[in-house]
Amino acid sequence: MSKIKQLAGQTVWYGLSSVGKKMLAYLLTPLLTYLLSDNKGMIEYGNISIxxxxxxxxxxxxxxxxxxxxxxxxxxxxxxxxxxxxxxFSSIIATTILLCAIICLCRVPIENHFGLNHHPEYIVWLSVMIGLDTLAAIPMAxxxxxxRPRKYAFINLFSIVCNIVFIIVFMVVLPRWVSAHPSNSFSVWYGTKDRTGFVILANVLENIIVMLLLLGECKSFRFKINIDLLKxxxxxxxxxIIIGLAGMVNEVMDREFLNRWLPYSADVxxxxxxxxxxxxxFAIFISLFIQAFKMAAEPFFFNQSRERNAPALYARIMKWFVITLAVAFLFTALFLDVWEHIIIQGKEYRTGQDIVPVLLSANICLGVYYNLSVWYKLTDKMRMGLYITLIGAAIxxxxxxxxIPxxxxxxxxxxxxxxxxxxxIVCYLVGQKYFPVPYNVKKITAYWFVMLLLYFASVGVAHVTDSLIIKTIVGIVLMFLFLLLVLWAEKKEVQSMPVVGKFVKKYLG
Incomplete structure (x- = not known):
């Protein structure tokens, strides 16, 4: 249990950081959907997403x-x-400079692909943003x-706050100042840009701050490459690279596919x-935890791989991981009517609410897959991970x-x-052949089944009444029932936990 506590503690810190830049868009959704709620704004938001x-x-x-x-x-x-x-780090620096130069040289055709209204400088800003993000990868690793999750969390939290402040300055404060000083040279420059550019520029400034905060990690660095080690x-x-690219097809390319394969006009x-x-x-609560878990679990799994009881430890971690994802699912799905007024500000954005439970379920599968995938990383069978990811990309x-049409x-x-x-499913079946882990499949499946049963119970209530108060109360009751079930089913393990363990011993022991 001490090992699980260690992993849980690190996951909390990584979760508090909201996993930095890659999850930043989730936290900015309420702000951006409010600022970009008009027709032109929705088109810009779609463009930013792509x-x-x-x-x-x-x-x-x-x-x-x-x-x-x-x-x-x-x-x-x-x-x-x-x-x-x-x-x-030296390898990353060299390749980053090369790739950024290539993007800058190709900025005009890339800008034409995105339809940025003759703003090739946005592509230069994007290359700088990506380059800085890449240079931060090894020091953050x-x-x-x-x-040292606390410093990691501080850097990401601080950078997130800075990004939000920059966006507010660019899109709320400066427009008022510019309208009051129309002849100022800065106002003239500002007038030549649009909100898409300011979102990118805010990210560039954020990444600059991250690199400044990481200077301490780089102070002893000298550009030197050990060729044999590099090989x-x-x-x-x-x-x-292939696994990552195929993974991106699975995770984010659906936005591009929608833009290309929907049978309507470009703006629609x-x-x-x-x-x-x-x-x-809306998958923020699951996605943030999955990403935070990945940040903590990857070094943790590698560090524990030599221990004799590592497979049993991985199995216990999987069980609690699935329980946590189920709680995140219910926390989102049972109170969806509440969250839609907090996370999404524009009414038209809310017309896609029906896809949320499907995407939440998809992200649970993704989280379990990430947990399962440790086997091909520990056994150096990355090619198997490639095949599984390519199957997903093909689907x-x-x-x-x-x-889509x-x-x-x-x-x-x-x-x-x-x-x-x-x-x-494929990752589990193949993984058990090369790196057997005694996962409690029956119990994990049972938790998943109960989670869905409680969700559909809330859907049934929603069909009977439109009262937000009644639906919220029902959601609280159903959530409480699930947590009570977990405490009862896992009481032996929970009893060894601080605070919660005392409650379980007293009322469920």
């Missing part, structure tokens, strides 16, 4: 799995950690590998993308291509769920 799809793809190419390779090799005997840090790192990390397509993207943010592309965003939501469900 741009950041490709930013996620670029991040995979820029980092090429070096972060995961850093974790893997930091636990191998005979490798000096200082040499590993210098080699991996160093913090995780050294089990070993690249051999391990190269498959991560982008408005639908905006609605889909905004409602996808995603085929499902979206054939069904008829079913729109619902096709994307259900395709996402089927993709992750298949990946989860």
């Amino acid at each position: 741009i950041y799809v490709w930013v996620a793809v670029a991040n995979i190419v820029f980092t090429y799995g070096m972060e995961t390779a850093y974790f893997r090799f930091s636990n191998l005997e005979g490798i000096e950690k200082k040499t590993l840090f210098r080699t991996s 160093k913090l995780r590998q050294e089990n 070993r790192l690249l051999k391990y990390s190269t498959p991560m 397509n982008k408005r639908i993308v905006a609605i889909y993207s905004a409602n996808y943010r 995603t592309i085929a499902g979206n291509y054939f069904f 008829k079913f729109g965003m619902y096709a994307s939501a259900w395709t996402t769920f089927i993709c992750y469900l298949v990946m989860m």
Whole structure:
């Protein structure tokens, strides 16, 4: 239990950081849907969503799995950690400069692809943003590998606050100042930009702050590459590029597919993308935890891999992980009518609410898959991970291509769920062959079944009454029932926990 407590404690810290830049869009949804609630704004929000799809793809190419390779090799005997840090960071610096230069040279055709109204400078800003994000990857990984989640959390929390402040300044404060000083040279420059550009610029400034906060981690760095070590790192990390790209197809490319394959005008397509993207943010409670768990679990699993009882430990972690995801699902789905007024501000954005439970279920499958995938990382069978991810990518592309023209965003939501469900099942079946872990499949399935049963009970109540108060009370009762079930079923383990353990011993023991 002490090992699980250690992992849980680190996960809390990583969760508090909201996993930095990659999850930032979720936290900005209420602000952006409020500021971009008009017709033009929805088109801009759709455009921003599509741009950041490709930013996620670029991040995979820029980092090429070096972060995961850093974790893997930091636990191998005979490798000096200082040499590993210098080699991996030096490699990232060299490739980042090269890739940023290529993007800047190709800025005009890239700008034409996104339809940014003749703003190629936005592509330069994006390259700087991606480059800085990439340069921060290894120093941030160093913090995780050294089990320093508090500093990691502080950097990400502070940068998130800065990003939100920058967006408010660019999109709320400055418009008023510019209207009062129309002849000012800054006002003239400001008038030539739009809100898409200011969202990008806010991200650039945020990433600059992150790099400044990481200077302490880089003070002993010297640009030096150990060629033999680099070859070993690249051999391990190269498959991560394909895995990562295929993973991005599964995770974010549905926005691009909607934009390309919906049978409407360009503006209508982008408005639908905006609605889909905004409602996808309802998966925030599951996605944030999954991402936080990944941040903590990756170095944790590698560190524990040599222990004799590692498989049993992984099985217990999986059980509690699924319980946590089920709680996150119910916390979102049972109170969806409440959350929609908090997270999404524009009424038209809320028309896609029906896809939320499907996407929540999809993200649970994704979370379980990430937990299961530890087997191919620990056994150095990255090729198997590649095959599983490619299966998911094939399902995603085929499902979206054939069904988007008829079913729109619902096709994307259900395709996402089927993709992750298949990946989860295949990963489990293959993983048990190469790295057997005694997962309690029956109990995990039972928790999943009860979770869905309680959700459909709330749906039945919603069909009977429109009262928000009644639906909220029912949601609280159903949530309490699930938590009570968990405490009763896991009372032996829970009794060893602080605070909660005393309650269980007193009332359920």
